[in-house]
Structure formats: structure tokens, C-alpha cells
Amino acid sequence: MTENKSSARRTVTKAAQALASTTGAASEQRLPIRKTYKLYIGGAFPRSESGRSYVVHDAKGGFLANAALASRKDARDAVVAARKAFGGWSGRTAYNRGQVLYRVAEVMEGRRGQFAEEVQASEGVSRRGAYAAVDASVDRLVWYAGWADKIAQVVGGANAVAGPYFNFSSPEPTGVVAVVAPQESSLLGLVSVLAPVIVAGNTAVLVTSHQRPLPAIAFSEVLATSDVPGGVVNVLTGSAAEIGPWLASHMDVNAIDLSGVDDAGLATSLEEAAAGNLKRVVRPSADGAADWTADPTIDRITAFLETKTVWHPVGI
């Protein structure tokens, strides 16, 4: 910026030119402000209560940041926050939830550059590839946002029972959903598993990619500034192998999405633990590699919906 400006001003004094070149040199050498990557729980950004962190590398093995290493206590705090937020979020009108999700897309669109840098650093993809992932993530949010006030008509309806009864079925959110986000696709994968959970009124406790957690924290900052109530999404950076079992066995978690669990043995043990309170379980894709760029279906929304059927007699 400074150089462009100074070259455009051909009549400035030598002194001014000297000043301009001095500030230009200074900005080239300016020490950037690094971000402290923390957890996102109940709408706030705390460090791990355990005080632990772990080194996050870029794709070439260089140092990127020290991320918070979430603990069992952090996971439990996140579940408490998600449960507390459930009544309010599920009680919003579908129209409102759709607008809030659309707002997340809007805010993210405005920060495409930042997200592209985060994705590029984390995944080692080209600049173009990183932008493609960011754009797909924004578009996916918009796609899911539109489902908020339509899913009930698609999966619910009137039931023609053999008697004088008004009988209808409608979908309701399952409750608190634990989500293990995909390990490779740090942003598009994350948005693809999170948006369908919250669009229908569930609240989420999300464990990020272990090696590539940073875009998820940047995404949390978008959530925090997009009218998503605190606690609706809680983000834990760290290891699914460490936190997963606590979430899978937590009695106040209603469902668990294991899409990001690459280790088949761990996925099985988490599914076994989830049986304790009969959590709804989404298993990792059978062939191991889900294609997050593919067009989604409503399956990820309906996986976390309950069908409620109401009967009432008809008569005078």
C-alpha cells in the first residue's frame, strides 16, 4: 500500500519520499501479531482447563501455532454448554435458524482471504485449492441454511389413520450431538458435518481435526460474530482418541457423528461406548475416504432428527 501511494505522488518532497520509504521498509519488517488459538465453549474462547497445548505444524512440517489440547473436563464443560443452549436454539423458529446460518455464510464470505490462508497453511494445498475449499464451505452453509424451514415438510406430514383422529408427524432435533470432524478436510469437512447438525436445532460439541485444527478455531470466530447463540457450537481442539471416549460415554449426549474417526478400532470402541445411553451413531464412511466436495444429501440432517407423532380425536 505504502509503496503504491508513494509512487503515485510524483510531486512529494524528498523528505516526504524518505519518510514514505522508511515506513515502507518498516512495514516489510513488521513483526506480525500471532493469534492464540483457544477452545470455543459456551460462546467464549477459553484455554484448556488442563493448561495443555500441542504444536500444530503446517503441511511442510513448519511451526504454525500452539493449539489448546482439550481435556475430559473441557469436553464435559462443552456438553454442559451445549445442553444449556439446546432449549433456546431448538425453540427458535426455523426461519430464524435459517437466517442465522445464512449469516454465518455471509460473515465467512467476508473473510475468504483469511480462511484461504488458514486452509493453505493447514492442508498444504495450492492457493487456488484453498479458495475452492473456502468457497465450497460458504456455499454449503447457504445450502444447509435453506433447509431449516423446509425439512419438516419433506420428512414430516399428515398420516391417514383408520379412525377419527388428526394425526401428524414432525421432525424434532435429537439434542446434544458430539461430532468428530474429518481429519483431512479441515474446513470444508468441518462445515459439512456441523451445518446439518445445527440447522435442525441440535447443539454440537465438535472435536476438530487433530493435525489441522486451526481453520476450525477461525470458524469459531465467525460463529461468535454471526448471532449463533453461545453454546450452540462448542469447538475442542485435540485428539479424538483422547476426548472421544468421554463424549461417546457421556450420558447427556444424545448422538455422536464419527465421520472424522479414521481408526476403525477407535470407531468401534466409541460406538460401543455410545450404546450406554443409546446414542444415535453416524459411522465413518465404509470405504474410509469421504468426498466432501460431493453434493450433500439430507441424510446428515435426518440422522439427528427424531420423528414426533401427535394424535388427537376429531369430533364435535
Place this chain on the structure above:
Amino acid sequence: MSKAKQPPVAHAGSDAPATSATPVMFDYAPALESRSVVEIASSYGLYIDGRFVDPVDGGSFKTINPATEEVLAEVSEASAADVDLAVSAARRAFRQSWGVMPGRERAKYLFRIARILQERSRELAVLESLDNGKPIRESRDVDVPLVAAWFFYYAGWADKLEYAGLGDHPRPLGVAAQVIPWNFPLLMLAWKVAPALAAGNTVVLKPAETTPLTALWFAEICQQAELPAGVVNIITGAGETGRALVAHPDVDKVAFTGSTDVGRQIARTVAGSSKRVTLELGGKAANIVFDDAPIDEAVEGIVNGIFFNQGHVCCAGSRLLVQESVAEEVLARLKRRMSTLRVGDPLDKNTDVGAINSAEQLARIRELSDVGEAEGAGRWAPPCELPSVGFWFPPTLFTGVSQAHRIAREEIFGPVLSVLTFRTPAEAVEKANNTPYGLSAGVWTDKGSRILWMANQLRAGVVWANTFNKFDPASPFGGYKESGYGREGGRHGLEAYIR
């Protein structure tokens, strides 16, 4: 068969409100349904690949009439080897006949089965009452008509699956392993088998060990309908047989109705596999009565909610939540109504409450009722003389029940009602949802907006408003939370059997 004794002329006594007269009681003459329409053989094999065969290991067990303790028949106990044969037969049928048959042809077989079920309804109703202990009035008017309706409903889906909103190219899963309970033996079979077959799956079904007979009759109905061999396989046995079936590696789908504990075991067993699962488990439904409810209708709903099928109903309204301002009146009228319930011979058309299904279940009901008393709740049952043989438990209610009492938390699965009170709608919701279960709930009020608000707030899969215990093949049924997952009935019920 010993004739159950008539309940003595019952008086509401001091519990009756002063304004209402003591009900006039008539001495009913027994009106027995004839059991001559059913011929039960002394022993039965397993139904595998279209034929009744002896079990590989030759194991067997007896099924009895719970109202008389008389042995009805000896039934084969399927071992792991039999399970293997049944699954192989189902797999073959899936590959060679049923899985490749056009939907319109599958539909015709299912319609045929529905018609045979209607034709043989009287026989099936009597058999169900004999083996299960439920009143003939219920097996005749509820169970068997619904069984036929279930097949009729799903028959129509078989050639319309692409309209079910479950993807553009709906395909069956393959072989379904189905394990069903003893409370609605034939009806639960229908809930499992009809949607599975409509979607193009083949099935191996295990009925409960205390109620295997109607499933074996259904096997014969499949023969009458000339259903291709191996499409339906019925293997009898107890828990071990069920475990072998659920764990069989060539099963694509597991469907279970029963206790939450067994549901948990099944969920653990299938972990890490690609098997799809649906579970219909326990419940502890709140039946909520507001002060503006039509009291007499509500009392009928309460009675139907907990004493229908001896309370052996996963969605039974076992917790009565009554608004404090009308609690006294509701209780008085409820006790009066309970005094007129006729407990006894299931084949007597006047019987309201039949036999408890097994000695084991009776012991559990007694144990939990004793716990209720020991924990300080007030126990009440109308004077009611019970037959001296068979398994019986009088319609019972507990007052002064707190949310911490075991009888307010655990599923009793018997004719035992826990009564709690509330003051505000918010308190009613809080108490109703204060359970790990979430299968059903009832709401009684005259106010429309309150019904819809309550229906929104209740975390349960079925909400009956100003009615209770209604079922229909077009109506999805299934629970939230630890009441299981998946829905049975309606378009939603197909989802469990389609990929």
C-alpha cells in the same frame, strides 16, 4: 382350562366421592370364546427355507398358557447352527427370488398374506390369548385387526418405494434379523415383517420364548400364500438364539423390540459392523391430566393407558401426572372405575385384564410394587379375587409417588400406575421429561393451544392428546433417548429397510 373366578361385586367404598352413588354391579355370566377353533400340535419345528424342520441339536422348550399354567406345546430351541441355516436360506431367497422380484409382485404376496390373516383372524385371536394371556377382547379387536392392516398398508408400498422420499433408487438392505417381544407377539411380527418384505428384504425372525405360537401360525400362513421359500424364516428360542441371530455376520439389518438393557447389548454387538439397527425399547410415559380436561374421558384414557394388555406395553401411561386442583376428584373417579375392571379368564369376552405373561414377569411386578410400598408410596388396588392358578396381578395404583421413587423411574411393565401431581404446565413438562425414556406421552385438556404447546415440549416419539394407546400402520411409532431409535409404521417405517 380352569375358569377364572369372577371378581366379586366390588364397591368403591369410602374412596367414592360422596356425590356419586355406589355403582350397581351386575353378576356377569361367563361369555367364553371357544378354543375349538385352534388346534395346537404337541410339538413344533423351526420354519426354515419354507419348511418346518427339526432343530440341528434337537433342543426344545415348552410354552404354557399363563392363565392356567397348562403346557400348550413343545417348541424347538434354535442353536447357532439353526440360525446359520435360517440366515443362509434368507440370503439365498434374497439373491434368487425376493430381492430380484418386481415390487408389484411382492405387493401381491403381501396383500395375499393380509387377506389370509383376516380370514383366520378368529383362530389367531384365540391362539394369541391362549399363549399370551391377553383378553380375547383385545386380541380380537386390537392385535389381529392391526396385524392384517399392517400387511395391507405395507403391501401397497412394495411397488411405490421411489415415492417414499428415501432417495431416487431405493434398494433393500438384504437379510433382516428380527427379534420381537412377548407383549404383542403377532402384532410385533407384523410391524417387523411387513415393511421388511415390502422393501425387498428377506427375514429371519425370532419370537419371544413365552409366546412363539402365533409366529409359527404365521409361518403356515406364508406357506398358504405360497410365499417363496426362505423369504420368511421363523426360529424359536430364548436369549441365546437371539444373540446368535443378531451377531450373525451375514445379517444386514437388526430390528429389535424389547427391553432397554437388551437393546444396549445389541447396540454394542453391532458396533463396528455395517449392520443397520432399529430399536424399540422401554418407556415410562407420563399421562398428564389438566384441570380443564373432561374428567370421565380422562379416566377412561388413564385406565386404557395403564391397564390395556395388563400394562405389558412399552408405551403404557405408567406415570399419571394430574393437576393438583383436580387430583382428588380424578383419583376418586379412577378408583371407582378400577373397581369395575374384570380380571380373569382371557378367553372370557367380558374380561378387561388378563393374565400376566409369565411367572418371571409377575415376580418383577411384585418386586417393584413392594419397593414402591417400602419407599413410602401409598398402594391401592380394588378388592379383586384372583384365580388360584396362573399368573395374576390386580390393577394397582400408587399415590404419594415422588420422582425419585423407583416406581416412578423404572419400567414395571405391569398393571401398576404411579400417581404424581403438578401445579403448572411447566412443572408438568419438567416432570414428564424427567426420565431417560422418551417413547410416548398423553395430554388431557380442553385447550387447543395448550395441547400443541405440550406436544412441542414433551420429549417423546408419540403424543396422544385426549386419547391414548392408539396405533395405526400409517402412523410412525418410536422413541427418543433410551427408548431406542428408528420408527415403525408409515413411510418412516420403510427407512429402516431401505438403503
